[in-house]
Amino acid sequence: MRRRKWLERAKSLLIAVLALTVLALTVLALPAKTVTDTPWLAALVRPFASVMGLTQGELTATPMADAASVTGAAQPVAVSVRNPAGRTSFQFDTAALDTAFEQFGAALGQALEGAQEPQRTTALRIQTALGKTSVAFRYPGEISPALAASWLQVETALDESVRAQWLILANEDAAVNLYLVGDELFVCQTQLDGDALEQLLQSCTPDGSFFAFEDAQARFSSVEPLSLLPGQTPQLHAAEAANPCDARFSDALAATLGFNPYGDARYTDDAGNTTYTETGYALSISASGELLLRADVQSTRFQAASGEQAELVECARSLLSTMTAGVNSDARLYLTDLEQNGSESVCTFDYFLSGIPVLPSGGYGAEVRFSGASIVQVRLVLRAYTLTTQTLSVLPPAQAAAILPEGSALRLVYSDTSAGITAGWQS
Structure with missing residues (x-):
């Protein structure tokens, strides 16, 4: 009786093994694109990536915002x-x-x-x-x-x-x-x-508050007429900047983007610059917090739903949101420019603190380049901006207008320099 019971169990186990084998062979026989485009299939076969001729990154979904969270x-x-x-x-x-x-x-x-x-x-x-x-x-x-x-x-x-x-x-x-x-x-x-x-x-x-053209005393006749000015000289909060890119942050970001941060594809030089590479993709994060992501034109990991403006911008915004998710910052990245030339598109983003642009030494906060609907390059300055309780004094608007070049927009900016964060009217 006992022998028969063990025999039945062995048969059941054999049937289960055969069924799993058939399932595994079926999945492994699927076209690579079907697997990479189906999240649960990608997760299932990730341990067998090399068998299918794929990389771990190709089977790692980069989080993008869904329609409800845009x-x-x-x-x-x-x-x-x-x-x-x-x-x-x-x-x-x-x-x-x-x-x-x-x-x-x-x-x-x-x-x-x-x-x-x-x-x-x-x-x-x-x-x-x-x-x-x-x-x-x-x-x-x-x-x-x-x-x-x-x-x-x-x-x-x-x-x-x-x-x-x-x-x-x-x-x-x-x-x-x-x-x-x-x-x-x-x-x-x-x-x-x-x-x-x-x-x-x-x-x-x-x-x-008033627009420059509304000033009855004509103190702002030399500046851009739609410069929007406060009723009193504004008091801005001081700000501090920090580089969030330690080794733990960089490795976590690389993993989020589908790179293996622990294999031979990771390299850190003597200056502290870290590079992650795999077929079709490369990610570099400098010691100063400058990120560069490159992807082959044929790559599909970072791709918009279509080549329409709204889809390209949303794809860029969502990827940048993923990249900066681990940064504790008071600033927001906003789209400031979109240039298109044939199938090539470039989205430029800048940091804003309390609605005021932050001007980094590099000229912009982030730049995302597309070829068709695919992202081929991302440049991002990774910075954590924090507002403090201290306030900064700036020139009264009328004094600032008197020294600006004629026709300039009168607007406040933060400047991120090697000496720290300063604030004032943009010259």
Whole structure:
């Protein structure tokens, strides 16, 4: 009886082994792309990567944001409201900017969704519109309204070729017009109701802020007319910068990106610069915190869903978010430029503290290059920026305007230099 029981168990074990063998052979026979594109299959065969002629990295999924977590590659760094009582503006304060955008951003989304064909307009008409009931959003750089619409999760008929840094909603004759202000000036009719915009903006209390062209004393006639100025000289928080790239951070980042941080493909030179390599990919992290990621054009690990602007920017934003996830910083990376030439695209990002750009010595915070829909190079300055409780004094706006070159935008910046973080009006 006992012998028969052991025999039955042996048969069951043999059947299980045969079944697993058939399953394993079936998986190993699948096309490599099917395996790498299917997360659970990739995880299952990762221990047998060499058998399939794949690398560990090709079977490691790099985390990307899902649709529900997309926050946009940039948010406005200034929001200014004009109602019958006067003007109030939100800038130099991340929390206040977030709250203002939550309150007024939906109106911008509705305007973009129903915007009609853009028509060219003039600076004078835009200034007149800003004197009426209006809300103006300034983005970190010139972007297409189509990108702004995608971040607000709406669709728009506006073409990707139109670029604007200011997006302005103004109530004119009981109808809301959308002004797009960049190197070129456009106005679009929208389906928003003027009374609805009036009601949305009526609760704002004037704070003394103004555009340069609105100054009755003409103290700012030499600067860019849409320079948005506070009612009083701003007090900025001092900031500190640190390099987060110790060995533990670098190895963890490499592993997140699909590299093996513990094998022969990892090399650290005498200066502390670390390089990770595998077929088709290379990652370098310098001792000073400068990251360089390279990928072959044929590689698919870092790839956008398509070659459309919104997909490219979201892919770049998501990858940079993954790269900086381990950095404890008060700064945000915002898209400041998007250049396209045929199938080549370059997304530039910069750090912002309290809505104020941080200018690193290298010229930008991050640069992501695409060939088609594939990322082929990423340059990223890894820095942890922290605001302190101390404040920095800057020149009064009128004094700063007097020494700026004519036509310059009057804006505050942080500068990340070898001597530390300084703040002032950009010259």
